[in-house]
Amino acid sequence: MTQRTRWLILLAVLGFGLGILRGQSMLALLSLSVLLWIYVEWLLFYWRVWRECPELKIVRRLNGNAGEQGYLWSGRRISVQVEVTAARGTLGPLVTFRDCLEENLRVVDGPSVGVLVQRSAGQTWNYTVEALGAGDVFLPGFHVTFQDHQGFFNAERFVAVPQRFRVLPQYAVAGDIQPRVKRMNSLPQHGIHRMQRAGMGSELLELREYVPGDPPKSIAWKVSARRGSLMTRQYESEVPVRLVLFIDGSIGTRLGGFGRRLLDQMNFVAASVTRTAISAGDPVGLVLFDERGTSRIPASGGERGFYNVLKNLAEFSTNPAPPGQRLTQELVLSAIRICHQRYPELMDPRINRVPFSLFPLSPWERRRHYQRSLLAGALAEIYQLPPQQMTNLIYDDSRMAWYAQSMLNEAGLAWMSPMIQTRNRGFHDGMATMQLLSKALTDCVSVARDNEVYVILANLLECATNIAHLMPAVRMALARHHRVIVVCPTPTFRRPQPDSFRQEVTAENLLKQAEDIRLAELSLRLRRTLCRAGAAVSISGEQQAIRMILSETQLARTGRVSAAGAARS
Amino acid sequence: MTGTSAQNGGPAAIAPSRQAPASQDVTFHHRHITTATDIHRFLYMLVIVIGGILASVLFAGSEFSSSLKLIFLALLVLTLKRWTGALLLAMVQVHLFLSEPRLTGVFSGLTNVVPVVLLMTLIMAVSRFRTLTSLSETSIPAMVLAILRGTSGSAPPGMPLANTGPSARNTGIFDTGIRQVLLALLLFCGCFLAARAVLFLVPEGTTLTGLNTIAEYRLRPGGYRLLVLGLLLFAGYLLTWLLINEGFWRRLSKGQAGIYLRSTMTHWLSPDLRSIILRRLRAKRRKSVTVKNVVSGTTDDIPTADNFS
Numbered sequence: 001m002t003q004r005t006r007w008l009i010l011l012a013v014l015g016f017g018l019g020i021l022r023g024q025s026m027l028a029l030l031s032l033s034v035l036l037w038i039y040v041e042w043l044l045f046y047w048r049v050w051r052e053c054p055e056l057k058i059v060r061r062l063n064g065n066a067g068e069q070g071y072l073w074s075g076r077r078i079s080v081q082v083e084v085t086a087a088r089g090t091l092g093p094l095v096t097f098r099d100c101l102e103e104n105l106r107v108v109d110g111p112s113v114g115v116l117v118q119r120s121a122g123q124t125w126n127y128t129v130e131a132l133g134a135g136d137v138f139l140p141g142f143h144v145t146f147q148d149h150q151g152f153f154n155a156e157r158f159v160a161v162p163q164r165f166r167v168l169p170q171y172a173v174a175g176d177i178q179p180r181v182k183r184m185n186s187l188p189q190h191g192i193h194r195m196q197r198a199g200m201g202s203e204l205l206e207l208r209e210y211v212p213g214d215p216p217k218s219i220a221w222k223v224s225a226r227r228g229s230l231m232t233r234q235y236e237s238e239v240p241v242r243l244v245l246f247i248d249g250s251i252g253t254r255l256g257g258f259g260r261r262l263l264d265q266m267n268f269v270a271a272s273v274t275r276t277a278i279s280a281g282d283p284v285g286l287v288l289f290d291e292r293g294t295s296r297i298p299a300s301g302g303e304r305g306f307y308n309v310l311k312n313l314a315e316f317s318t319n320p321a322p323p324g325q326r327l328t329q330e331l332v333l334s335a336i337r338i339c340h341q342r343y344p345e346l347m348d349p350r351i352n353r354v355p356f357s358l359f360p361l362s363p364w365e366r367r368r369h370y371q372r373s374l375l376a377g378a379l380a381e382i383y384q385l386p387p388q389q390m391t392n393l394i395y396d397d398s399r400m401a402w403y404a405q406s407m408l409n410e411a412g413l414a415w416m417s418p419m420i421q422t423r424n425r426g427f428h429d430g431m432a433t434m435q436l437l438s439k440a441l442t443d444c445v446s447v448a449r450d451n452e453v454y455v456i457l458a459n460l461l462e463c464a465t466n467i468a469h470l471m472p473a474v475r476m477a478l479a480r481h482h483r484v485i486v487v488c489p490t491p492t493f494r495r496p497q498p499d500s501f502r503q504e505v506t507a508e509n510l511l512k513q514a515e516d517i518r519l520a521e522l523s524l525r526l527r528r529t530l531c532r533a534g535a536a537v538s539i540s541g542e543q544q545a546i547r548m549i550l551s552e553t554q555l556a557r558t559g560r561v562s563a564a565g566a567a568r569s
Numbered sequence: 570m571t572g573t574s575a576q577n578g579g580p581a582a583i584a585p586s587r588q589a590p591a592s593q594d595v596t597f598h599h600r601h602i603t604t605a606t607d608i609h610r611f612l613y614m615l616v617i618v619i620g621g622i623l624a625s626v627l628f629a630g631s632e633f634s635s636s637l638k639l640i641f642l643a644l645l646v647l648t649l650k651r652w653t654g655a656l657l658l659a660m661v662q663v664h665l666f667l668s669e670p671r672l673t674g675v676f677s678g679l680t681n682v683v684p685v686v687l688l689m690t691l692i693m694a695v696s697r698f699r700t701l702t703s704l705s706e707t708s709i710p711a712m713v714l715a716i717l718r719g720t721s722g723s724a725p726p727g728m729p730l731a732n733t734g735p736s737a738r739n740t741g742i743f744d745t746g747i748r749q750v751l752l753a754l755l756l757f758c759g760c761f762l763a764a765r766a767v768l769f770l771v772p773e774g775t776t777l778t779g780l781n782t783i784a785e786y787r788l789r790p791g792g793y794r795l796l797v798l799g800l801l802l803f804a805g806y807l808l809t810w811l812l813i814n815e816g817f818w819r820r821l822s823k824g825q826a827g828i829y830l831r832s833t834m835t836h837w838l839s840p841d842l843r844s845i846i847l848r849r850l851r852a853k854r855r856k857s858v859t860v861k862n863v864v865s866g867t868t869d870d871i872p873t874a875d876n877f878s
Contacts, residue, residue, distance in 0.1 A: 004696065007655035015662040020795040025768070027665040030685050032764035033757070034658065037689060039806070040760065046813055050820070094700065115704050117605040118745050149749070150696035151652075151703075345822060351829040355839035377835075381828040387835045391842040396850060
């Protein structure tokens, strides 16, 4: 029953009573007619809901796929078609179907809400969405609202139409690009590259004196005749260039809206580089590290290898359980909103009963207590908690915060306020990442073969002052003749404007400038330290980083130390 | 973020890899839904205008007839922004309360059907209009223009005259709307007749036939009538409510049954569980304060479980 109905009933009952008492038949007739009208509408409405709700059949197709699982691409448009039919009979007005979309899907065209305005056998509508970032997308179903014509009564239901999609990261296709390094004139065999160390290749590396045991066919007779002593030809080694991508999935890289996280930038760079490397025949491997640990995906090539990398990136990009936060009223309200959307039947006060309590006394606190109790009931049912745990949720802030956060995370909300407070992330967070990365790099180098390129995509700016913890691993990798490239994405990094002092002096602008200056200093320090050791650095998550990685990989392929006349960073 | 060269102004060498854009067939169905909503809104707006003009005769013969009519029409115009059904009903009830003669003792019959049905039709049209407005994204002037263009009979430019698809569909939707209004009018007439029948069960009069209510029940006839009718109506409502409630409980889902059981048990044990949990939380807080003090090395009074008040 809506507010409209309550007002009409109140007025009608008053009018009826006064009309009967005073003998005013018209007043009594009018009021009683209105009461009977509402009564009939009530009966018709419940009859309709009971009859039509079980007969509802909804089918959702994403890019023509109505299955429960599938793959999508981030950054690309996805057409969604929703078909609503009744298994038996027809569907009457007014029914609203709202598709429960995650935050990772943004509606670009058409409505995600369908409205049935007149009785019909069914309805179809289409809309277009775009996946913003890689990961997992779960579409649980539709929030259905039955209303009568007048808006006197409404009933909310949830119709489950579960579909889960893995969203693969977007990548850029590099065209004819050799940005800073001159190409070799000879066409090497696909996937095989020169390496200026002794081996069994076909290119001559050097001539040396004959040592007993050298194969006779490697003796250079003409040179031997000129010198008067036996000389042996030493050939270059021909090895594939293995690319190993270290992806940082710590908390700091997952904060922010989908498509704007540092992890999304890193995914884009990693996917683009993988595409180019595999096209050139170089295998690509992954090392994914975050607070949960490290996982290593061995290098592989070909289309299968490429999609294997993308799938692992997408799986890694799915947000794990969020770190614990303090309970706030905004968190509770967000959780209640999600419950109303996805579990409307559980929020019915007739079945989700809130026990009476004298305290708190103030109306606002009582309302908060009531909302929290409703939410505790719904969470207890969703997570199958016993009754004492349900009461615990009402009074224990930390426990309620944990469950509310879990529910919001499962509903696909991004790691932003109110789910996670982004301020005061803590110096120690960066230190843990540094230690994980250092260990992962060391382990990788210990099992590495020749001529590997290590691309570290990590948020190192926050712990740039303690980059020394990572240096031993970097130096070890460089000492083993591998290449190390560090890419540090920073979406908030803005180069200080030359006329920045002319900007309006507000607190926000001053804070922005201070942040810019701090980041510029940190990036400078980081760059200096790493370049001094011999690693290449890019403070960017876009084309600059991709170009630099491709250049370094090309250098590795040609067996050169550096591009002639070009700086390493 | 997407990092495409087009968006970030980078070189064209790195071109984004995208699928071909989705087909643009959205919009037939989207427009169709929007059109149906807007046509119904337009229809109910017409009903409000016509009904408002006719219903203003309710105030004829009154001392402040023109002022009352103006206020009534103003309330109808306010419908464009807010739901005014309750205000309309209240205004007519107050007018009847003040102007209708009392205890006429005359059987009024069915002559009151027209004003009653008219007012109920107005409330219905106002409610439906507001409900559809909340579901539609089109503003009212745009809606009116679109409807007038759509139902003008002229084909859109470039379309062959034989193609009557959109116009025929709009007319069909309009017909459906009119049918709904007519059905509603029938319902109102039925409600009026039922109300008349209910009032006839306990007829009015200073002395009811064979019954002196003052002597028997110490109640005036009006009070007695109100009580009896009220009990009768309440009994009818209660019976229906019991049936509907029974149906509701029998259709509970597994999740709803679970939450009901859990919340009922919590309801019964609430005071005990609350005191246990609050005590545990207090003990935990005391423990964490004690640990903090020990870690920070303070030698001040450290609250313990014994001396904590």
